[in-house]
Amino acid sequence: MQTLPEILPTEGRHVLHLCFRVEYSAWELLNKSSRIAAKTALADLVREIRGTPSTQLLHFSMVTPKADLCFMLLTPDLQVADAFAKRLAIALGPDILTPTFSWFSMTERSEYTTSDQEYALTLEAEEKLTPESPAFEEKMQAFRTRIAKYLKDRLEPNLPDWPVVCLYPMSKRRAPGQNWYALDFEARKKLMAGHARVGRTYSGRILQLITGSTGLDDEEWFVTLFAKTTSDIKAIVYEMRFDEVSAQFAEFGEFFIGLQLPLDALYDRLML
Ligand code: 76R
Numbered sequence: 001m002q003t004l005p006e007i008l009p010t011e012g013r014h015v016l017h018l019c020f021r022v023e024y025s026a027w028e029l030l031n032k033s034s035r036i037a038a039k040t041a042l043a044d045l046v047r048e049i050r051g052t053p054s055t056q057l058l059h060f061s062m063v064t065p066k067a068d069l070c071f072m073l074l075t076p077d078l079q080v081a082d083a084f085a086k087r088l089a090i091a092l093g094p095d096i097l098t099p100t101f102s103w104f105s106m107t108e109r110s111e112y113t114t115s116d117q118e119y120a121l122t123l124e125a126e127e128k129l130t131p132e133s134p135a136f137e138e139k140m141q142a143f144r145t146r147i148a149k150y151l152k153d154r155l156e157p158n159l160p161d162w163p164v165v166c167l168y169p170m171s172k173r174r175a176p177g178q179n180w181y182a183l184d185f186e187a188r189k190k191l192m193a194g195h196a197r198v199g200r201t202y203s204g205r206i207l208q209l210i211t212g213s214t215g216l217d218d219e220e221w222f223v224t225l226f227a228k229t230t231s232d233i234k235a236i237v238y239e240m241r242f243d244e245v246s247a248q249f250a251e252f253g254e255f256f257i258g259l260q261l262p263l264d265a266l267y268d269r270l271m272l
Pocket of ligand 1 (some may be wrong): 110113169199202203236241246
């Protein structure tokens, strides 16, 4: 096969969320050995994808009939993402999986992360540390380490196996007099700091991945939340609605809840 030049982002990963319905009428027509062969083919492909460098594949059983199963694929090269996506769609055989929903996005850094300079100013203003002091340098060093890890988690996430997953697209409002993109940077940064403050109270209970889809798909971001219980999902999304950024500027698409299961448990759940 011809090897095409890679299509790489300047940093981070391409991300595909791919949701399917299982066509049970077609599955019922397969005999036992064909079913085993189909499940083995998908399992082999999952293993191949997981063995690809810098690539992660997750799969979910979806809780309502909006979809039966979804894959979430993160990989740098868009040629690879596209090829894997097409193979996943037919790995169980033709006519077994029908796409019901999909999203294309990319991991991205936040525009609003605290810069070195801003942090240095807070140390001087709030902690009364002078730049020459060892304590100042120590704190700056700790800050740089924290930011580097944070940035890596955002751009090259290593997603957890937490069982509850919530997926939805969202955009920032662009209405006359209420246009996020007409606010200046400082105003947006201040609003996002409030958002992050709420978010951090869910540390350890919610792990969020916000990927950007402006120019790539119908809304501007795709939200992937991981939790150990649906109560935390419901609570954070509810609480965020009161936070000014969401209250004033958030527009939401369709919501999906999935369960992250090992592949054999997923097959059992789907009665395949
Ligand atoms: O990334 C960070 O941790 C830094 C602060 C931060 C940014 C920049 C942050 C923190 N978010 C950021 C950006 Mn978020 N987030 C959402 C939703 O349902 C809703 O109302 C909104 C969906 C949730 C639940 C959530 C959770 N966040 C964004 C953006 C991009 C906006 C932009 O760039 O203009 C969107 C669309 C968005 C939406 N956010 C956090 C959380 C949580 C839990 C945190 C804290 C993370 C942590 O500190 O561990």
